[in-house]
Amino acid sequence: MSLPHAILTALLEKPSSGLELTRRFDRSIGYFWSATHQQIYRELGRLEADGHIRALPTAQPARGQRKSYEVLEAGRAELARWTAASQDPKPYRDALLLRLRAAAVVGGTGIEPDLRRHLDLHQRQLAEYEAIEKRDFPPGRDTPQDRLQHLVLRAGIDLETFWTQWLSHALTEFTHLGDLADFDGHDDPDGPDGPDGTM
Amino acid sequence: MSLPHAILTALLEKPSSGLELTRRFDRSIGYFWSATHQQIYRELGRLEADGHIRALPTAQPARGQRKSYEVLEAGRAELARWTAASQDPKPYRDALLLRLRAAAVVGGTGIEPDLRRHLDLHQRQLAEYEAIEKRDFPPGRDTPQDRLQHLVLRAGIDLETFWTQWLSHALTEFTHLGDLADFDGHDDPDGPDGPDGTM
């Protein structure tokens, strides 16, 4: 149940309408908790029904009219509770690693273009994060809020750095593999009871 | 749609029953595509209906009787197709980073114990991966299959390394923050229109 809390955080930082939230999710919060506008509108409805947020009274609510929300005290309390509560990390899922493992079994040169594409995407994301760091976190400012937000951004930067490095390494491995003959994974020299191991 | 392909990969490596698959997901494939036994049984049913796998004829199918599956040619073809097909990375979601950002807004010392707990979990996972590397990938063996599987394992190791380092860094930040007075995020000295920035 993280989406409502992501929205509460965003609204505390700045009261917004559904569309503004959607845009902010695209370029800020969404970097580590993405959401589509459909999810956001649905969740705004629930948060309002629960008394965690309310529409700012200034704008009248009509279809096609923008409606801004602010967080109520109950919403802030709920967010603080959730932030401090212990949570297990959710099970990890990564399709690209899975595909690579599948490639080891059915033969793998086909992924190479997609590895290249992913490398490019991660490089762009890394560049974006670094630009944000340069712009929003100059050496001077040093409030606790700044420190925490910077910490989060550092996680993003380090993660993207990891992926670009790993993907580069994977691609060089692939060019080496290209040299080796008989790489289609079909004729298993070990037979069906080969070294399955654990990983 | 990755789960069926994760199962096909596992079954190609070694034909298994539902429970065996569940166990293997717990300690191998599940490291990067986790699944519960309920998901696995449901998916085995679908894969069989689609003609991608079949139950080994040896064991009779009765409730409480173990039933092993093997991959049919159609299943292998589907897996090869999926492996080579281009796929967009799925939107990233990380509750811990979100909570840290929330902590910057509502006040944050409450997360610290959970950061410690996560650090411990990641350290254990890292140790497990390193043990697997030592056991399954000694310097000698060097088939393309080995290379690919090792590459996947390296991703796991490097990811866990990143998390342990980042969490350690985050925790030292927190002890520094403890020194600073008035860290509850409630009294925003910038007012509601402070430096929202982009991140």
Added chain:
DNA sequence: CGGTTCATGTAACTAGTTACATGATTTT
């Protein structure tokens, strides 16, 4: 023979995704 574990499954629910609908505003 009564309780625990093994093995397979069902049912209900929750979160996220995809496709589409509709009124308001702005542009040509």
Added chain:
DNA sequence: AAAATCATGTAACTAGTTACATGAACCG
């Protein structure tokens, strides 16, 4: 005034999670 785009929303679907059910085997 027609077309495009803005802003909010609905509906249907898919994947993943949680809770529970049931027969078989095994253990004291």
